[in-house]
Amino acid sequence: MSTPYASAAPYYARYRPPYPAELYALLADRFALDGSRTVLDLGSGPGTLGLPLAALAEHVYAVDPEPAMLAEGCRLAEEHGLGNISWLRGDAAGIGRLCLPRIDLCVIGGAFHLMDPARVPADLDAVLAPRGGIAVVTSLAAAWPAVVDEVCARFLGGVDAPYDARDVQDVQGVGDLRDVEDRLAKSPFSRVETSTWERSTRYSVDQVVGLQFSRACSGPALSGDRKDAFEAELRRALLDHDPGGTYVRTVTVAATVATRPRR
Template sequence: MTTEPVPPAFPRFQSTVPHYVAGRPNYAPALIRTVADHLHLSNDHRLMDLGCGPGWLGIAFAPFVGQVIGIDPEPAMLEVARTIAAASSVAIELVEGSSYSLGLHLGTFRAVTIGRAFHWMDRTDTLRKLDDLIEQDGAVILFNDVRPDVPQNAWYKSYTEVVDRFTNRSVGFAPERLRHETVLLASRFDQLTRLGVIEQKSVPVDRLIDRALSMSTSSPEQLGELSGQLAQQMTAEMLPFASNGNVVEVIESQALIARRR
């Protein structure tokens, strides 16, 4: 007899929403186009953005497919996604739910995108459920971003040190957790391809403060009055690297495409 995983008590992201939208870097438009071309997406296809947050991935892929469904457990994130989609004149269906509510009632999809959310899921169970929902030639695509070790990113070490000082590790993840690639290679979706696009941007230090407060482990809900101290320390630490209140960030948006054999 098998039992379904028990859905966890999801961390509340309501307090992070304005900081998430203001501070998190969006994925490079060139990467979205490259992934769409790689998967030969068309108006005949449906796409699911699982753990969609403010809907950035679903909205970005909407011009390349016939229908997009975004799923997220946080109502405040879905409300922002509706606002952004309306402002972009993009039609996207948004559903309150999670990887634990996946089922055949959702229909089938050519692609399922997951951006910075796979670590919140029972990854093995999620891939098993997606195996029933994704077309044979379809794919799971995990999106993330990294910062190359280049001189422009010299500020990033100080940024992470400030964030680490205020991190509540009790709501994080153990460092020994398996990498996503390991979990994918043990699933049906074991054919992996990584695509990346590198951009250079000017980022206001205020947006870096938002970025720090957008994380579940250092959210305003977690920090309370310490949020102000984080902002003060971040401003001070970024001062040597900033010009006119901005730092230069070199960022690589990555897509890990997982397909079946």
């Protein structure tokens, strides 16, 4: 049975912007990612974090509950000639059932907000190497033009759309980042440090529309046979807002790295 996450997966893989290179440089330095380490991408989606890390790791295990997301990730890995990624269907509640080898780094994107914040670090304590750790990546973004929400409300206002933690660029704020830090500080990985990078990205109309379809709460499955009408109305509203057809959005990416306290 199709889900909103399934219908959003191709758009997610195509339109979600990559994370900054500085993030991977930080992780490579902090966890000695020299091609000999093993990485777990938990709640991986199509590998937004895991695919770039594959170039730095011996092996990456990408875990997600949605088969369509895993299929998109597998396709992208093949396109880029990355053979050192295993795509596993599962969720954070079943870490112990995945039979993973010793992990040096676990990365978690927006899906952290759908996970049990106490259980997940406790379960990871059993699989992470002594000098291993967790990196939770959070995106804090400016809002889209109001017309985007107005069109979504008009077409999808009566739909019981799921909360989508993958949509962190639209829902998270500074309070959410502080919550991540506080949760990890109370876990076995209580040594917590956060680094941030800010960037502004220019989007075309096609990209803004594609990003709305990449969200479970406004993906193609929710608009159904009104998808074409929704897209046409969104394009019209965007061009009425800015006839030039370009939209700049500022995003702050935060990496909260948590490791065990020094002994």
